[in-house]
Amino acid sequence: MNPMIETAFGLAREQYAALGVDVDAALEQLAKIPVSMHCWQGDDVQGFEADAGDLTGGIQATGNYPGKASTPAQLRQDLEQAMALIPGAKRLNLHAIYLESAEPVARDKIEPKHFAGWVDWAKRQQIGLDFNPTCFSHPNSGDGMTLAHPDESIRRFWIDHCKACRRISAYFGESLGTPSVMNIWIPDGMKDLPADRLGPRQRLVAALDEIISEPFDEAHHIDAVESKLFGIGAESYTVGSNEFYLGYAATRDVALCLDAGHFHPTEVISDKISAASLYVRHLLLHVSRPVRWDSDHVVLLDDETQAIANEIIRNGLLERVHIGLDFFDASINRIAAWVIGTRNMKKALLKALLEPIDALRQAEQQGDYASRLALMEESRSLPWQAVWDYACAREGVPVGATWLAKVKEYEAEVLSRR
Template structure:
């Protein structure tokens, strides 16, 4: 698009929103300052760099074999740097513990240290991004029983408690060096495929394990711990120890951030409806925005109804500062950089639509019991020219406008990723 077309379309769109009482400038500024935590694992199919042979031992399922995945930290960083040039704003990178810089040597999970992530910290500073962190409780021989922090074997529990301790210390050091709290997410795959008798025993052990590790107090200036729930997984269809009810209770009892993943609930459940409840009881919420297709399949995020509903609830709550938006998906069947950019841009577009909503007017209709008017406005908003506002933001921040990013990704594939053999 030409410069004059972008600006004229923006001015026309702005006039229409102003007529509804919306401050477009305020919405644009909020979106520009919205940092999304971008997951590192889309570019390499959740392989990580723990094992020199680059093989997972189970626990995560990625489908597809599209050529060009990142095979090293250097390639992963290069891919992320390319992504930065195709999306507006300054964002965060979410690392898993298996993505450390281990120098080609095997370092077991209970022995990882901040030094193994120093190159990531330095890289983040050079690229003006912040880092978040995730403990990695899957893809390890000591998780093969289906249990980690809730295993009946005390030696297995000790190993994973030590891993969690090290992860918290790594995240805290990241937060100290970047001058901004590192969000550290705790998710475990514990559960069973079939009927389970010892449900309360495993959950009691999980509580004891978490209590023991989290007893080490670390300043929230550096570290923000959060716990992530799940309904079921492959191999844990019948029982998941860390259920929504477990972690909802745990986060409330410990005044702790709760992570809600869009793919971790029954297909008829939506996390958009859970936000307004949890905000009343927990200090902050961490979101893993994903797209389930029939199960927790972590499809690439697209601009669908649930993504928009999540964004609307974030904005309508008036507590955006308490909600951290992160992405969690991986697709090895398509261009991985393209998957990144589609997902990030979709999340931004949904947030922009929510920010451009005349919420005060809609609430006024509710107070007056004018539900027809509320419905009519909500329907008309769907056809408003929000995309012209988004294109203008991209133009102002010097990133591709509209579909221009597609050619950029194709060129990167031709010149970079296609040569990885």
């Protein structure tokens, strides 16, 4: 290891120790916190269906940066390159459209065998897999309704799709020895004002209840549901609102997914974590970066990303919060997007682990709010970067921005030839 990195780390460890922070314990904990990277950053949410159509459901991946993956092998190769540049535990989050089959397979007929290649790869990488039904970009979602559709036959198609996905998710968990979190998000809503807001929600409740009726061992599979304030084509009414899914998760004992881009621009999910944790056992986070509205930009090490990490660590929720990412930027190198976003989430977790939380709590309990504020602000200037560099070097991951050279090299040798 570079002696300068070791020296800087030693000085940082002493400075943190003076505030009662055990840096070595923080590093050990950081290495074990998995962040679930999303496969769809690598190919702009296209997937590998034999009869794949246009991207719909209010989802847009803008940009045409060259080199995107067009086969499962290419996507896995790109993921391996990205993961090699990120320290600590990782997972991969798959959508149902990333199946592998030489023949077209209807979404309500997909099976574990169509994802066996992903499981074999995950075993080699020693990572867990998470999963999502794909309730968009399909003829049966063309009018903006899926599980809440008034047509029973269309609703049945999506119910059966989600049921099939749960079996695949349980297969992931059983095969890999770590539970797969399967998140249900649907685009259902209306562009203009509806006359009936209740009916679609009644249909959605009934559909979800049927979907989760087949029991699975929680050691293999965890159900999650994801809300949204609005979407493109669903600006006036979203069936699966925050209130709807918070109530559903609390009454059905499933996980609640909080997506950083799915709320009003003045709302943040960091404040929702502690509140929802009182009523919901498991939380799934989709850490993203909204710009104005739900634009899913690459995650930054900004105030909200840090606040999300702080809330998880301060409240001891690591065993109950599953951290995933959700962004897709087709205007920049896609591997760089993964690395920037995932490393930033890891940095935020490290900074949270290095916070002098005991001193902060003591000041708060004593009503000494000046000391609390002072400690919070001084913590921003503590040498966390030296600890981060040491964590990267210890795992053989590039330190600082040196990872970018690896991405450029890969782009020249692999991406540019596609």
